[in-house]
Amino acid sequence: MDDASLEGLEAERALYGPFTQAVRDLVDTAIRTQAGPEEVRRAQAEVEAITARLREEGLTGPYGVRFRQDGFSRAWGNAVVGLRNAVAPPLVVETGERGVHATFHLGAAYEGPPGSVHGGVSALVLDQMLGQAAGAGGKPGMTATLTVTYKQRTPLGDLSASAWIDRSEGHKTWARGELVGPDGVCVEAEGLFILPRWARERLAQSDEPAPRFFE
16 A cells, blocks of 8 residues: 655655656666776676665565555556666556557667567556556456557657557456657557455455556
8 A cells, every 4th residue: 555645746746756657767878888997897896886875765566556545556666667767668647538558669679680679668658558458457467468469560769659448348358559759650559457365255255446557
């Protein structure tokens, strides 16, 4: 459970958002730099020193998903939408009438074939989008199956993704989505999401709304 006030959350967002972006920029630069050996070794020593200093006050495990009593949750360690995860692009997912949508940029850190997004990264993004579509539609769950169809090459750069609920039966929800590049749809996905037994049992014993994941 998350006991932070809304003011406290905004203060953390203002602090850690720019910090994580700086780390993200470092990752991109580390891939593309052509600095000389001495400069690289000096930078490595500086990065190692910063890492050691920050590690002195760190969590012993992953960040997890933190829920407030009002239903607000933060998955800031998430690999796709995590505010504090430099691996995440991160996606900022918006909810609309048809489902969810996000526009984002994938740079050098997400490369598979030359100049193209790694197929596993495409699947990662769509898994997250489909799951959020299920949650936004009041049918949250965890991924049971994910089928990905690659229609064409996905170029690095500016992209968008959309997802929506296709159908649902009880605690099972099927969602569909697509990843779109400058030349149209690059990847399509369909997934089955199931509300876990522990969540179903908890809901059956209370008046709480269905849990909302990864918001």
